[in-house]
Amino acid sequence: MHRSPAPLSTMNPAPEYTNTTVYGLPDPADTLRWGLHVLAAGASKILPGSSYPAKAHPDEYLFSWKKGRVLNEYQLIYISSGAGVFESAQTGKINVEAGQVLLLFPGVWHRYKPNTKLGWDENWVAFTGDAARRIMIEYFTPDRPLIQVGENQELLELVSSTIELMQKAPLGYQHRAAARVMDALAIIELNRPISDTRESEYATKIQNAQLYFAEHFEQLIEMRDFAEQLGLSYSLFRKLFKENTGMAPQKYLIDIRIAKARELLRHTKLSVTEIGQKTGFCGIYFFSRLFKKWEGISPLAYRKRVGERF
Numbered sequence: 009m010h011r012s013p014a015p016l017s018t019m020n021p022a023p024e025y026t027n028t029t030v031y032g033l034p035d036p037a038d039t040l041r042w043g044l045h046v047l048a049a050g051a052s053k054i055l056p057g058s059s060y061p062a063k064a065h066p067d068e069y070l071f072s073w074k075k076g077r078v079l080n081e082y083q084l085i086y087i088s089s090g091a092g093v094f095e096s097a098q099t100g101k102i103n104v105e106a107g108q109v110l111l112l113f114p115g116v117w118h119r120y121k122p123n124t125k126l127g128w129d130e131n132w133v134a135f136t137g138d139a140a141r142r143i144m145i146e147y148f149t150p151d152r153p154l155i156q157v158g159e160n161q162e163l164l165e166l167v168s169s170t171i172e173l174m175q176k177a178p179l180g181y182q183h184r185a186a187a188r189v190m191d192a193l194a195i196i197e198l199n200r201p202i203s204d205t206r207e208s209e210y211a212t213k214i215q216n217a218q219l220y221f222a223e224h225f226e227q228l229i230e231m232r233d234f235a236e237q238l239g240l241s242y243s244l245f246r247k248l249f250k251e252n253t254g255m256a257p258q259k260y261l262i263d264i265r266i267a268k269a270r271e272l273l274r275h276t277k278l279s280v281t282e283i284g285q286k287t288g289f290c291g292i293y294f295f296s297r298l299f300k301k302w303e304g305i306s307p308l309a310y311r312k313r314v315g316e317r318f
Contacts, residue, residue, distance in 0.1 A: 028052070030174040043139025045217075046185040047081055049132065049171045051166070056127040076119035080267060081136045082144055083112040084192060086163055090128025094120040097254045098151040102237045104128075107158045111194050113150045115263045135189050136267070138222065143190075145218040147197050150254060157199045166192045191316040213238045216262070226288040227263045231257055265289065266302045273311045280307045307310045 029059035043095055063073065073078035074097075094110060095101040096118040104110060104120065106128070112118060114136075116179035120294050122128035148155075157163060170188045173181050217238065221229070234257075249257045265287040272283045284295030299307050 014205075022202050028171060030171050030185075040210060042137070042183060042186060044135060044137040044186040044189060045140075046170065046174065046182065046189055047134040049134070049167065049174055049185075051129070051131045051171060052124045053129050053168065054127045056123075056125055058127060060121045071119065072090050073119055073121055076117050078115060078117050079112055079134075080263075080270075082114065082140055083110075083132055083134045083135050084111060084189075084196065085110040085112070085122070085130050085132040086128045086157070086160075086167060088131055088159075088164055090122055090126045092120060092122035092126075092128050094118065094153065096150065096153065099153060102154065104154065105156075109155045109157055109163075111144075111148055111150075111153045111155065113144065113153075114267065115260065116150045118153075131164060133167055133170055133189055135186075136271075137186075140189075141222045141264075142219060143193055145215060145222060147193075147200065149215075149252065151252065152201065155196055155201070157196060161196065162181055163192055166195075195298060210248050211252065214241065214248050217249060217257065218253065221257075221263070221264055222259050225261060226286055227266060228288070229261060230289075262298065262302070265285075266299060269295070269307065270303075270310065273307055274314055283307065 015207050029048060035178075060073075086105055087106055087163055089106045091106060092104045093101060094104050096116055098116065107264060110120065122130075166188045173188070215236070220234075231245075232242045237243045242246070246256055249255075251258070253260055255263070269283050269287045272286065273280075276283075276284070280296065281292045284292050289295035289297050291297065296307055299310070303310055305313070307309070
């Protein structure tokens, strides 16, 4: 059973090729407390027969169909016209149609492209944060990344106004942009497919585990003890968790900790030792070694490259 989406009809496409990408500048005083941070937003019209990603595709998000990619953030992509294909570790290859929202999750390998004969119009927002993580874990799953919303002018305008807001960057624009994304997610959730029966006991337990990790990542979590608290053997818990998220539970927890460490390195003056402690790592050497393994550079080098200047 599905909640009834808005009636679907192809929107009038833009009269010419467009490609807009805007990046947000974080407010170090409020980003962590606010809970949802808009990293970037954009819109592109991919004409029939065009290569994809286009040459103007942002370097940070560039990928090839052959290799695919893995993001460290969430994205919502509204396909307002055209069609294409999407593939991930959880879904296999599935068709994408006009009027669908494509949800992308951190740590999940994926790839997508428009149909060469039709092209498509894509309207997207990239976001992260603790509040974003709770919403995405509670209401959406990587194994069901496509949600039919139909011809939804309100959703399209929310993305467009987010782009415009970030271009102008008035005082407090990040909070207002976050509110637009929350509104967009509320619209998408209203069209989320729901089952005639309650979700399976196993699926509910894995969702609870994801939420627990997101809210208690700084604590020591023994996976075997945690699985026992859920009423599952460790082997079954690990199997179910990987099936639902694409990652083993320990790697999922490390990804959350590394993401939080990146935030703190960028937006605070905390020392590397303090950040390691606040993100649940046992000792600065273990934290530094694991961070370098995940990111390719040390925590200090990362801060010098992308950190705020206080």
